[in-house]
Amino acid sequence: MSRNPRNPIFPAGVDLPAAGGGGPLVRLWRARSELLLVLTLALVALTLLTATQQGRWVPLLLLTSAISVPAATRMGRNWIAAHFWCVFSRHRLQRVCLETTMHTRAGRIPLVLWITPTTTGEKALILTRAGISAEKFEAYSEEIAAACWARSVNVYRHRTRAQLLIVEIVRRDEVPGADAPGLDRLYGRRAWVSLRPDLEEPPDLRTQVMLSQVG
Structure with a gap:
């Protein structure tokens, strides 16, 4: 029997500290x-x-x-709105961790190291705690999407550092020119692996541009 990441990881009948400690x-x-x-x-x-x-x-x-x-200006308003959603999504991600089993026995939740706007929403770089993995975030992807008022959520794990993961929040269709230098440029798209077999690995940005030009 495979383990279900949504199942409680704490023994029943044991008093644990309130989640959100730190x-x-x-x-x-x-x-x-x-x-x-x-x-x-x-x-x-x-x-x-x-x-x-x-x-x-x-x-x-x-x-x-x-x-x-x-x-x-329109550009200024778009910048303000994009970063408002970043702050909103960061707090909602933390709330989902508090309300589910994505926290440790001591009540600590994963750290949202950085969150940046994208053409479809936001991307959050997360450092997990001991006992929490990227698979658990994938198991709660629907709860994360609902909490962030988004369409869907995609989770990517780092190829060599399992404690790092990216939560991609998709809330709209792609908006040309709305992307900001962030996670993709700093860490590279090829460093991350999707946890969904049916979801292709995000292509390199140059490859995307070449394919659009050929089409």
């Missing part, structure tokens, strides 16, 4: 985007307040223009 550094890492945003807003507000008190209107106009102009 030290202060882990909690700060999980909230890094929100903390950076709050720090940036506080710095901007302090700069504006200082400029107005000193009667210096030129720095005030330059700063407000630097903030408002990108938000008024």
Whole structure:
């Protein structure tokens, strides 16, 4: 009988720590985007307040223009929306780990090291904890897709480092030009193996371009 990764991995009748445990550094890492945003807003507000008190209107106009102009352009709005979904998906991935068996006996969940926008959604680079594998993420792919408000989820394991995996969140059709330099460029597509036999391995980006030109 093959093991079902969805089955509970903890013995019944044993009191375990609440899931989501971690030290202060882990909690700060999980909230890094929100903390950076709050720090940036506080710095901007302090700069504006200082400029107005000193009667210096030129720095005030330059700063407000630097903030408002990108938000008024289509490219700026797309960038903001793409990174909003990255933060949203990161928190939802962590919530799925808390609500399922994808955490350790001590209540620790896998670390989302990095998440980046793609042409179809987002890709998250994840470092698993002891006792958790890429196969478990694949077993919970439907739960992850539902939690992230996405169409589907694909899981890829690193060829030589089983503790690293990529969760690809597909939420829309491919949008040309929406891809950002991220996981593919840093780690390469050939380093990852799909856990689904019916899903072909992601081709190299140059191969994709060549095939589209030939077609």
